[in-house]
Amino acid sequence: MLKIEHLTKVYDNGTVALKDVSFEVPDGEFLAVIGLSGSGKSTLLRCINRLIEPTEGRILWNGVDIASLSQEELRPVRRRIGMVFQHFNLVHRSKVLTNVLQGSLGYVNPVRSVFNRFPQEAIDKAFAQLERVGLEEKATSRADALSGGQQQRVGVARALMQDPEMILADEPVASLDPVLAHSIMQYLEQINQEDEVTVLCSLHFLDLVHRYADRAIALNDGVLVFEGPPQEIDDDKFREIYGKEAERVG
Amino acid sequence: MSGERRSLWRILRVPLLVVLAVVVYSYTFQEADVNLDEIRSETRQTQLVRVLRALARPEVLTYERIETPTDAALALPCGPALPAAEYGPDERQIAVEPSCAEPGAEITVTGTNFSPNARGQIYQVPSSGEIELRLEEFIADENGDFVVVVDTRERPEDVPQTIRVITREPIGSVFSPEYVEVETDDLDEDGNAIVATVRSPRISEAAYNTWDRITETVMMAFLATSVGVLVAVPFSFLAARNIMREVTTTVLRLSLQILVLPVGMVAGIIAARWMQDVSLLLTDSVGLVVGGLIVIPVAIFFAIRRAFPPIDEGLVPRGERAIRVSLAGVAAVASILVLFLLADLLTDLGAWAAPSLARLAFIANFVETLGDILAAIITVITALITTGVAIQLAGRLAAVLRQSLPGGVRKAIAVPLAGLAGGVLAAILAQGVAWLYQLNDPVTTIWIPGAVGAVIGLALAIRSLRKDDIGVGLSLYYVSRTIFNALRSIEPLIMVIVFAVWVGLGPFAGSLALATHTIAALAKLYSEQVESILPGPVEAVKASGATRLQTIAYAVLPQVIPPYISFTLYRWDINVRMSTIIGFGGGGGIGFLLQQNIRLLNYQAASVNMLAIAIVVASMDYLSARIRERIV
Incomplete structure (x- = not known):
């Protein structure tokens, strides 16, 4: 169970990205986070694993307040939270396998892994994850030799490598064409349903939200303006979320 | 009004x-x-013309020459009429006009029947015949004739003197060399000069010297670049803003860490001394050293495997943790011993092998010096590592205190600790100043700086109590940047003067000066590359729970390796160029020879030096461009 309480983020330059946001995510849920660009979706997801330091509020996950942890205490928490990024964030010059193995860095011994020594179990597991996303024969290619859709599948494999209890997906399909978008979303759906991993996924397209999400929350200018099943987003709600002039597409 | 003023302007x-x-x-x-x-x-x-012409004829080859003199008489000043010189019909001949003159006056020397385009010198030979005073050079035309106006020397004599024209025709040519017998400077048993057969033309002395020195120059650049890279790579992360910005700490943690700094350092020095004593017990016998070098590393390997299990399980029971920590400690101490043994072995091996290796003796010397260097830096490395460990432990202690103490108590402890830490730090820094200015009064070297430091520490602590994070990383960033900028602004040509005082004139001083400059320059260039990496991969690796070191190893390093290689080659290029002139400051290499030749007005030899520099610099330029293309 993830419980966000009164989360506020003010950047150093004074920008208020999140204003007193509170919501809950039961274990195993697929939650979509929607809103305009700049509405605070990315900030919200990054506050949950403290890539961005929240200014105020609590982030309770399995009873532990993530917001109050020290850097050392954060490591065991972060390794159970996978993350998938809009721009994939792979290390271009590294092999695909190395990129997937990065997902095990929270588990392996820090001293050994610095010298590029991974236990055999980790390597076997990395191959298994690549197989799951259908890229086992690309293991030794350089990451930048892959197409966009393939790169995002490596990103998913890297998140899976962490044995995550929760996956934060920040616009995972915004850089992909609609066909690839569905294939990536299906991987996330499969992980959500088969492995019972909680998924928080920010999305732009409402049809994807309707198709994949159990529930949705919407942010507008850092404020939580909607929380409920995707079916409840009617035209009025839509305008409230996206602004008065917005028109629905797709 | 203001518009008017503007148009006026x-x-x-x-x-x-x-x-x-x-x-x-x-x-x-x-x-x-x-x-x-x-x-x-x-x-x-x-x-200028003379210098340029000499430079245009680099003395790469030495020719043996046939000297042919042709004489004519001259009276200085005028006296009885002189007999005219007698020449055969096709013999080369010279005429002096007028046949007598006031000493120092101009005369005209006309030559005919010389070989076409022959070169030579015109001399005035006083009646004693023992010295030849050089007057002028000449070049004959295509018919073998020349006319030169020369000033005579002011050496009046009652008897006639001689005007002598000497041509020196080179023997042989590059494509058809000849062998000539020449008298050497060495004498045989009877006191006669030993005659040797030499080839003409042959490679000149200047060319051999140039070859020696240019090799030295390239090696200097190579050494300076390697050392520079080794040191600059770790420091480049300290000078990278994006890495250091995230290194923050709390007042309590920072104070504790500063306080353990001297403790860690002293502990390291003691441990190194102690292990050196232990190593001395073994070094009497080579067998013990070699045995120790085999057995101990194996033991260390297993201890490390036990102490650092491949999977980080999170919390481990206290007993297990104690075992791991002590194993790691023993392994660390044993490693110091291994290093001392290794240093001893290398030194002995080098000294033992040098005499029997003949021309490869330089390899043995290298091994010996390597052992020497190792022995010299073990203590420093140990002190650095124990200091690092102590800082880590202080960090852990701070984390424990943070969990177990309420905020108010923590702050109440943090402030006096910060004062203490400031005092200790200032007192340590003051020791350096005291040494430099030879102050021996404890009041000025310990108590006053200590008190000032304590006040600053207290003030800073109280000021930053409200904030949780102190940007200690950014402070380190600014400090290292300042040091590198200061070092970089001193040209190696100036730095070499200091090093020449320390290690003597020669290539070693030059290498050290170049290395110092390289460290500063590369650290800056490297750190700017670290600052310009893509932040995405860093974010991804951090999100997986990686430590800071893992993040650098997996997200930062792969991104900066190509630019690092590129800058290293670029710097190697610069170092080759700099090493050619570092000799002007006393740093050895080709520059030293060049300067010497210029001072001795030996422009033809200087020209060989310059030619060598031009070839080496141009080929390095080309080579590094090719490598860069290939790798990056």
């Missing part, structure tokens, strides 16, 4: 700027001593 702007430029350049000309009279002066021009 617009009209006056150009004339004002012109006036300003005139003033600035006038002053510049005065300061730079721009003076065309010097350029026009005839003596300067002849000098």
Whole structure:
């Protein structure tokens, strides 16, 4: 169970990205986070694993307040939270396998892994994850030799490598064409349903939200303006979320 | 009103700027001593022409030469009429006009029947016949004739003197060399000069010297670049803003860490001394050293495997943790012993092997020096590592205190600790100043700086209590940046003067000066590459729970390796160029030879040096460009 309480983020330059946001995510849920660009979706997801330091509020996950942890205490928490990024964030010059193995860095011994020594179990597991996303024969290619859709599948494999209890997906399909978008979303759906991993996924397209999400929350200018099943987003709600002039597409 | 003023300014702007430029350049000309009279002066021009012509004929080959003199008589001053010289019909001959003159006066020397384009010198030989005074050079035309006007020397004599023209025809040519017998400077048992057969032309002495020195030069550049890279790579992360910005700490943690700093250092020095004593017990016998070098590393390997299990399980029971920590400690101490043994073995091996290796003795010398260097830096490395460990432990202690103490108590402890830490730090820094200025009074070297430091520490602590994070990383960033910028602004040519005082004139001083400059320059270039990496991968690796070191190893390093290689090659290029002149400051290499040749007015040898520099620099330039293309 993830419980966000009164989360506020003010950047150093004074920008208020999140204003007193509170919501809950039961274990195993697929939650979509929607809103305009700049509405605070990315900030919200990054506050949950403290890539961005929240200014105020609590982030309770399995009873532990993530917001109050020290850097050392954060490591065991972060390794159970996978993350998938809009721009994939792979290390271009590294092999695909190395990129997937990065997902095990929270588990392996820090001293050994610095010298590029991974236990055999980790390597076997990395191959298994690549197989799951259908890229086992690309293991030794350089990451930048892959197409966009393939790169995002490596990103998913890297998140899976962490044995995550929760996956934060920040616009995972915004850089992909609609066909690839569905294939990536299906991987996330499969992980959500088969492995019972909680998924928080920010999305732009409402049809994807309707198709994949159990529930949705919407942010507008850092404020939580909607929380409920995707079916409840009617035209009025839509305008409230996206602004008065917005028109629905797709 | 303001519009009017602006248009006035617009009209006056150009004339004002012109006036300003005139003033600035006038002053510049005065300061730079721009003076065309010097350029026009005839003596300067002849000098320049002579130097340029010598430079244009690099003395790469030495020719044995056949000297052929041709004489004519001359009376200085005028006396009884001289007998005319007698020449055969096709024999080369010279005529002096007039046949007598006042000492120092001009005479005209005309030569005929010389070989076409022959070169030679004209001398005045006083009646004693023991010395030849050089007057002028000549070059004959295609018919073998020449006319030269020369000034005689002011050496009046009652008897006639001789005007002698000597040609020195080279023997052999590059494609058809000849062998000549020459008298050497060495004498045989009977006191006669030993005659040797030499080849003409042959590679000149200057060329051999140039080869020796240019190799030295390239090696200097290579050494300086390697050392520079080794040191600059770790420091480049300290000087990278994006890495250091995230290194923050709390008042309590920072104070504790500063306080353990001297403790860690002293512990390291003691541990190293102790292990050196232990190693001395073994070094009497080579068998024990070699045995120790085999057994101990194996033991260390297993201890490390036990102490650092491949999977980080999170919390481990206290007993297990104690075992791991002590195993790691024993392994660390044993590693120091291994290093001392290794240093001893290398030194002995080098000294033992050097005499039997003949021309490869330099490898043995290298091994010996390597052992020496290792022995010298073990203590430093140990002290650095124990300091690092102590800082880590202090960090852990701070984390424990943070969990177990309420905020108020924590702050109440943090403030006096910060004062203490400030005092200790200032007292340590003051020791350096005291040593430099030879102050021996404990009040000025310990208590006053300590008190000032304590006050600063207290003030800083109280000021930053409200914030949770102190940007200690950014402070380190600024400090390292400042040091690198200061080092970089001193040219190696100046630095070499200091190093020459320390290690003596020669290539070692040059290498050290170049290395120091390389460290500073590369650390800056590297750190800018670290600052310009893509932040995405860093974010991804951090999100997986990686530690800071893991993040650098997996997200930062792969991104900066290509630019690092590129900058290293670029620097290697610069170092080759710099090493060619570092000899001017006493740093050895080709520059030393070049300077010597210029001072001795030996321009033809200097020309060989310059040629070598040009070839090496150009080929390095080409080579590094090719490698860069290939790798990056």
